[in-house]
Amino acid sequence: MDLKKIIVDASEDRIEDFRSKNQSQIETFILDLWKEYQQNSDPVEIDQGPVIDLADDGDDRQCGEYQPNDPENPDEPGSPDEINVNETEMQKQGASERPPYDAIDLQIKSRHIALPNGKVNQNYDIHFDIEKIIPEISGIRFEGLDQAGLQFVPETKKITGIPQAAGDYKIKMYCRRHDWEEGKPTIEREITLIINPDPRSLWVDLPTPEDIEYYKPDCNREFIKVEASETVARKDMVAASKRGRSHAHEGKPRDDDFMLHFDDGSGWYVMAVADGAGSARYSREGSRIACRTAVDTCITEIKNRGETFEKQIRTFSNVRSEENRKQAGDTLYHIIGTAAFKSHKDIEKEAVDKGNPIKDYATTLILSICKKFDFGWFVGAFWVGDGGIGIYAKEPPFLKVLGEADGGEFAGQTRFLTMTEIVQPMELYRRLRFDIVDDFTALILMTDGVTDPKFETDANLNRIEKWHDFWNNLSQEVDFSDDHENSAEQLLKWLDFWSPGNHDDRTIAILF
Amino acid sequence: MRGEPIEAIKVGLESMIASLRQDPFALESVYMSIITFNLHPKQLLHLTELENMQIPEIQQPEAGGTHFGEALEFLCKRVDSEIHLSTPEQKGDWMPLLFIMADGRASDTQLFHQAVPEIKRRHFGSIIACSVGTKTCVENLKQIANHVVSLDTADSATFKQFFKWVSASVSVGNRSIGASDEVLLPPPPAEVHTVI
Incomplete structure (x- = not known):
């Protein structure tokens, strides 16, 4: 129509x-x-970045004065579009025909003039040359920069200094036309300068109230000394867990947990770390139950099946056939698969007893059992969720990551032991890994509070160079010599490292 | 939206940014983008980290007409190009949260209906719609948002409360969650009425 x-x-x-x-x-x-x-x-103009943008000729009209009086009638004179047209025309005319005084005033007031944000205790150094863009003016000076700990140097046209206090500073910029005479007004423009606080200075460390349900201390560490047998040094275990700054800031409990066990009779090492979901109410208890039940079950299952299992491992070590691998793998499934399954069931039982949904106890789990044989080390593992576990040797370089991290499209998305689909037999089996290696520097289990800042991506977790850097960094702070009990304290201290944006609970367990 | 409500939003936004700047975790992890819409959507601020952010001038609309559908379509494009998803080589962003403030009704009905499933496909951690005043088409908002709240009086004090809640919601956005879960929000303040 x-x-x-x-x-x-x-x-x-x-x-x-x-x-x-x-x-x-x-x-x-x-x-x-x-x-x-x-x-x-109206030209499409979306760019209004936070950077100093003096050359921007777009519609970044920052000054309210020139708003149309009646927003219902945008065609009225004085609408922003018209001002823009005038401004453009004015510039085309250039210096040959001097624009009237108020036009320059208007230009300065209507332009998007912004100073980049600064940060407390960080050097501020920017080039500010407005005369280059509006050539009709000169004699720039500022009022209020000194409050922010900054100064403007006209010769170099730089604003420099080290801001001392955070805040939004209202800075006044003054300038005048070249043909300015005594008695004529100077042009004034207010600019906001934002100085951000140093995030490190903002963190507070509030202890977790001890009367909450499922209270857990804000940090924990443990060293399990395995003394030399017949003068042959044996590997020790160390672990530490520390509440993240994001939790400490709000007085919230640590959601991570770990558990270590060495069975002196059989020579089996059992290690577990778990990361309770930040979004789940009682995940701290979920991670605690997961570690405890998993380790306990492993101990029991090893007692029952240890003899058969060790024979299968020996057979596989001699002949690394698919069939032998399958037999050892099946017994491993009965040990750590059962451990993971029972952990899930125990968490579920707790949830039902308390009348809470199991989701409230959501937790990841990384579990490992190892033993030294005369032909080398057997290492078996089960992994659900994020974080990581790897066998690392510095010399000769060797790395084996025992599984894959569960990630989603977005950061923080993962899978949990508490999900029903995870404890289906096929799914449990799929998450098992084992290997026999001659020797290693360290077997490391860690939650995402450590892997996120130290490895960043899944791909990096499989890169030995990243592990070299990681181990170098770690062994600078922690003395990993045999039977060194103080390593637990050192490891806990190391966990306090700074990494922007990474303030989750951190837990690490090492067999070395 | 014009007059008092939009002024109140400006004030609210400013106080929200100021309070987020006092949160050390937010200061290192929050990014924000602002899109306004009337006849056309316009991105006033690209996804910008809080540390470098300056609130742009929010213009009064120049004409009536609420092209909500077009705005949502535009938003999807911006999300696709500005939000990083996890890959083996790249750490993904936290799930984005979407806050919509509206006081009218979608005038591009057909486009709006087409945009709804597109928005759902983008997996926002949560979508919170805020109806301002009494002329809002709440049905429109209900179709896209997980939470619809209504502010009867669009004054600065009410908006401050609303934005306080928004900042608290932003702060809970970066937590580990199940792969298919929605972000759990803190309860809204008394001034804000939850519609659903």
Whole structure:
């Protein structure tokens, strides 16, 4: 329907009638016209970045004074679009025809002038040359920069200094025209300068109230000394767990946990770390139950099946056939698969007893059992969730990551032991890994509080160079010599490292 | 939206940014983008880290007409190009949160209906819609948002409360969650009425 034609053809007394009948079509028609007009007259301009943007000629009209008086009538003189046109024309005319005084005043006030944000105790150094963009002016000076601990040096046209206090500073910029004479006004423009606080200074460390349900200390560490047997040194275990700054800031408990066990009789090492979901109410208890039940079950299962299992491992070590691998793998499934399954069941039982959904106890779990044989080390593992576990040797370089991290599209998304689909037999089996290696520097289990800042991506977790860096960094702070009991304390201290944006609970367990 | 409500939003936004700046975790992890819409959507602020952020001038609309659908379509494009998803080689962003403030009704009905499933496909951690005043089409908001709240009086004090809640919600956004879960929000303040 050609609405334009119909409107023109309609006799006057019918117009009102027509209008009421076709209200919505008329509106759409007018809107379309307006849209067309807008598209033709208003250049699409979305860039209004936080950087100093003096050259921007767009519609970044920062000053309220030049708003149209009546927003209902955008065609009235004084609408922002018209000002923009004037401004452009004015610039085209250049210096040959000096624009009137107030036009320059207007230019300065209507431009998007912004100073980049600064940060407390961090050097601020920016080049500020507005005269290059508006050549008609000179004699720039500022008022209020000193409050922020900064100064403007006219010779170098730089604003420099080290801000001492955070805040939004209202800075006044003054300038004048080249032909300024005594008695004529100077041009004034207010600019906001934001100085951010140093995030490190903002963290507070509130202890977790001890009367909450499922209270857990804010940190924990443990060293399990395995003394030399027949003068042959044996590997020790060390672990530490520390509440993240994001939790400490709010007085919230640590959601991570770990558990270590060495069975002196059989020579088996059992280690577990778990990361309770930040979004789940009682995940601290979920991670605690997961570690405890998993380790306990492993101990029991090893007692029952240890003899058969060790024979299968020995057979596989001699002949690394698929069949032998399958047999050892099946027994491993009965040990750590059962351990993972029972952990899930125990968490579920706790949830049911307390009348809470199991989701409230969501936790990840990384579990490992190892033993030294005369032909090398057997290492078996089960992994659900994020974080990581790897066998690392510095010399000769060797790395084996025992599984894959569960991630989603976004950061923080993962899978949990508490999900029903995870404890299906096929799924449990799929998450098992084992290997026999000659020797290693360290077997390391860690939650994402450590892997996120230290490895960043899943791909990096499989890169030995990253592990070299990681181990170097770690062994600078922690003395990993045999039977060194103080390593637990050192490891806990190391966990306090700074990494921007990474303030989750951190837990690490090492066999070395 | 014009007049008092939009002024109140500006004030609210400013106080929200100021309070987020006092949160050390937010200061290191929050990014924000602002899109306004009337006849056309316009991105006033690209996804920018809090540390470098300066609130742009929010313009009064120049004409009536609420092209909500077009705005949502535009938003999806911005999300696709500005939000990083996890890959083996790249750490993904935290799930984005979407806050919509509206006081009218979508005039581009068809486009709006097409945009709804597109928005759902983007997996926002949570979508919170805020109806301002009494003329909002709440049905529109209900179709896209997980939470619809209504502010009857659009004054600065009410908005401050609302934005306080928004900042608290932003702060809980970066927590580990199940792969298919929605972000759990803190309860809204008394001034804000939950519609659903």
